[in-house]
Amino acid sequence: MQTRFPYQKTYDVIVIGAGHSGCEASLATSRMGLKTLLLTMNLDSIGQMSCNPSIGGLAKGQIVREVDALGGEMAKNTDKAGLQFRILNRSKGPAVQSPRAQCDKKLYQFTMKHTLENQTNLDIKQGEAVSLVTDECREVGVVTKSGTEYSAQAVIVTTGTFLKGLLHYGMNHFPGGRSGDGRAAHFSDCLRDLGFEVGRMKTGTPMRINSRTIDYSKCEAQPGDDPPTPFSHFTEKITQRQMPCHLTFTNELTHQVIRENLDRSPLYAGKIKSIGPRYCPSVEDKVVKFPHHQRHQVF
Numbered sequence: 001m002q003t004r005f006p007y008q009k010t011y012d013v014i015v016i017g018a019g020h021s022g023c024e025a026s027l028a029t030s031r032m033g034l035k036t037l038l039l040t041m042n043l044d045s046i047g048q049m050s051c052n053p054s055i056g057g058l059a060k061g062q063i064v065r066e067v068d069a070l071g072g073e074m075a076k077n078t079d080k081a082g083l084q085f086r087i088l089n090r091s092k093g094p095a096v097q098s099p100r101a102q103c104d105k106k107l108y109q110f111t112m113k114h115t116l117e118n119q120t121n122l123d124i125k126q127g128e129a130v131s132l133v134t135d136e137c138r139e140v141g142v143v144t145k146s147g148t149e150y151s152a153q154a155v156i157v158t159t160g161t162f163l164k165g166l167l168h169y170g171m172n173h174f175p176g177g178r179s180g181d182g183r184a185a186h187f188s189d190c191l192r193d194l195g196f197e198v199g200r201m202k203t204g205t206p207m208r209i210n211s212r213t214i215d216y217s218k219c220e221a222q223p224g225d226d227p228p229t230p231f232s233h234f235t236e237k238i239t240q241r242q243m244p245c246h247l248t249f250t251n252e253l254t255h256q257v258i259r260e261n262l263d264r265s266p267l268y269a270g271k272i273k274s275i276g277p278r279y280c281p282s283v284e285d286k287v288v289k290f291p292h293h294q295r296h297q298v299f
Contacts (some may be wrong), residue, residue, distance in 0.1 A: 004149045005149065006151070012035045013034050013144050013152055014037045015038045016142065016187075019160045022040070023074075024067060024074060026038040030120065030184070031071065031119070035121055036122060037125060038151055040126060042181060049180075051203065054100055054103065055075075055231065056098060058088065060096035061231075065231070070204075073112065075235075077234050079240075081103045082238065082240055083241070084224035084243055084244065084245060086101075086224050087099055087225060088100055090188075102202075102232060102243075102245065127148060128145040131143045131190040133151070141188045161178070163184050164185060170264060171269065202267075214246075222241055222246065222247055225287065226242075246299070248298050249296065251295055265282075265284045283296065
C-alpha cells in the first residue's frame with residue numbers, strides 16, 4: 001500500500017497531461033476563475049511538439065480555429081512561433097480549404113509554457129499520475145508516483161501517447177514516452193480498473209536529419225503564402241521570419257530497397273500489433289499499400 005501525502009491546497013480542477021489538449025484545458029478552467037492544477041511528468045516539455053512541428057491541416061486546422069474562437073491559445077501560439085503559413089487547397093472550394101503552419105518547435109514550446117506560467121488561478125506541478133481518487137463514481141483527486149495526493153472537484157485526463165508507451169527502433173523496442181522521456185506505467189491500469197476500455201494506437205516518427213547534410217539544390221523549394229494568413233482570429237499580422245519547405249521524392253530504387261527489407265520493419269515483422277494512422281503512414285506502408293505510385297513526396 002503506497003503511503004500518501006495529502007497536498008495542503010484543494011483545487012477545483014486537476015488536468016493531467018501538458019500536451020496541446022492539456023494546455024488548453026488548464027487555461028480554459030483557470031480563465032473561468034477555477035483553481036486549477038496542471039500535472040505533467042516533465043516541466044521542461046510542456047507543449048512540446050514531438051513529431052511533425054506543424055499545426056493545422058485538413059480537419060485539424062478547423063479544430064484549432066474553433067478552439068481559437070472559444071478563447072483558446074493554440075492558434076495565438078502558432079502565430080508567434082510559425083515559420084511557414086499556407087492555406088491548403090486554395091485551388092478548390094472553401095469547404096475543403098484549411099490553414100496549416102510549420103512551427104519553430106522550441107519557440108512554440110517555450111511560448112506556451114510562458115503563457116501557462118503567467119496564468120492566474122493555474123498551478124503547474126511535476127509528477128506522474130498513477131491513480132485517481134474516487135467518491136461514489138466521481139473523481140475527486142489524483143495520486144502521483146511519489147505519493148502526493150491532490151484533491152479537486154473534477155479531474156480532466158488528457159492521455160496523449162505516454163500511457164504504457166512503447167518505442168520501436170527498427171526491430172528493437174523498449175518502454176518509453178518519447179525519446180529521452182519515460183512513460184506513464186501505471187495510470188492506464190487505474191483507468192481499466194475503473195471500467196474504461198484501454199487500447200493502443202501507433203504513430204510513426206521520422207528520424208531527424210541534420211540540415212547541413214542535405215543538398216537543397218536537388219530539392220524543390222515550397223514557399224509559404226505571401227503575406228501569411230494568421231491562424232488566430234485575434235492576430236493582426238505575422239511578424240515571425242518565414243522559411244520555405246523543401247520537397248524531394250522517392251523513386252523506384254527507393255521502393256525496391258524498402259520491399260526487399262520489409263522483414264526489418266517492425267510493422268511488417270509483427271512487432272507492432274496496434275492500429276496505425278489513416279493519413280500518416282510510414283514510408284514502407286505507402287510502398288506496400290500504393291504499389292501503383294511511382295514516387296512519394298518527402299518534405
